Amino acid sequence: MQPSLWHLFLSFLKIGAFTFGGGYAMIPVFEREFVHRYKYLKEEEFHDVLVMVQSLPGVIAINFSVFIGLRLRGKKGAFVSALGVALPSFVIILTIATFFFRFVDHPIVEAVFKGVRISVVALIFTAGYKMFKAHRHLKGLFLATFTFALVYTADIHPFFVILMMGLFGYMIEYTKEVNHHDVS
Amino acid sequence: MTYLNLFWTFLMIGAVSFGGGYAMLPLFERMVVETHGWLSPSLFIDMIALAQVTPGPIAINSATFIGYQSAGVLGSVIATISVVLIPVILVGFVSARSESFKENKHVQAALTGLRPALVGLIFSSVVSVARSAYVDLFSPLLFVGLMALLWKAKLHPILVIVVAGVLGFIIYY
Structure with missing residues (x-):
């Protein structure tokens, strides 16, 4: 139709x-x-x-x-x-x-958003935790921590971190796939 | 010049936007707050809250908001179109070849690898947002209370934002 x-x-x-x-x-x-x-x-x-x-x-x-x-x-x-x-x-x-x-500069709006901002932290944390729970293995934990360190501590531009991690993840997953086929 | 910067910024954000809005917050923050200064760190968080309590896709809401703040109505049109441009072209491309793409091992391998990285990106955003959101000792208390509403009472996220606003008003006004 x-x-x-x-x-x-x-x-x-x-x-x-x-x-x-x-x-x-x-x-x-x-x-x-x-x-x-x-x-x-x-x-x-x-x-x-x-x-x-x-x-x-x-x-x-x-x-x-x-x-x-x-x-x-x-x-x-x-x-x-x-x-x-x-x-x-x-x-x-x-x-x-x-x-x-x-x-935005009104005292009432300012007070309200001081509270609201904390709820944003709670919401993002919850989203992150839910996503983490779906990949709760050692490799996932390592890759997540590594990414965190790159963005937050090493201060590398997130755009490149995403591209890099995609490529990195691809190499890990794809070699695993190839090995798997060799065995079976 | 702002128009061109908006176009370029949102084109980049759209091109690597995987895993729903939150994983892209560090990228938004870097380009919108740090590189171009279109929003202050606290206004950036306010925008996330506004995008959450209004209907519609969060990325569209954010693009419209940032575009308007930096360059008026035309800015919001440019930002919104730019953020969807590359993905829409890709959809057109993939749609014509859906059978071969659906089970493409290369694409699936890259995505499987990328997923844990998205978790890392979200948590880096948690830390930076928490640092800007922190006001005084009420902040961590409020956080614990709101987490309880979200996790234990299973309150809807929009209601949690509303409750936080009311509490903010009571505590700080």
Whole structure:
């Protein structure tokens, strides 16, 4: 079944406007809307897209919308889908930003954000811990500590650290794979 | 000049953005706070909180916010488009060849290797954000309390931010 461009735009607009918590929170909503409700994609196709989205850099929600838009309605579909999912954030943040910078020095705002900042530390810590729990082995711990040291202590630009660790990890994983095949 | 810097900065961030928003915070911080000074360290944390309590992808929220702060509405358009540009091109490329990409051993090997590194990046961001967020002895107390709400009471992250704001108001105003 093929949705109209307008319908595609509106579906993504709705998801962009009402899903809090970033890209990962959007994945189940995408599935509910596009697989179960409108049946544009089969369950299996959806999971293929999910694997590919997670293998590419970028904003998860945008990558997802472009994949689905492309598949359903080609380039135009990709464009309206990405526009739909990004537009609400863009408008909301722009509105907040214009007000925020006017009040940022107000004592009440300052006091509130002194508290809020601590919650940000707690949220990032929690995200890091959850991710760590999924790879709780010695090699993972070593690579995580090594990366931390590079960014924080050695003060190497994070851009290069990411590229380097990708390459480094690739070498470790790929040689393991090759050895594994030799044995079996 | 700011437009060009915004374009380049967000193009770089988008190109290596793996593992959801938080792992990219050290990269944001380095380029946005340290290199270009578009945000102060504390405003940077406020932005993370705002991105969290508003709907939508966190990277889009941040790009819009930083773009606006550094160069107005046009700046936020440029930052938002730049951060998705390379990923979207890659999606187009991969989508046409999805069968060969899906089980590509090279890509999967690189990602498996990268994952622990993302954990390291997140924790380096925890330390630097904690240093800017620290005010006085109430800060660690607040941290412990908020962690309990998050982990034990399983309160929604947005509510945890709201509670922290209320407590901040009570303690510091």
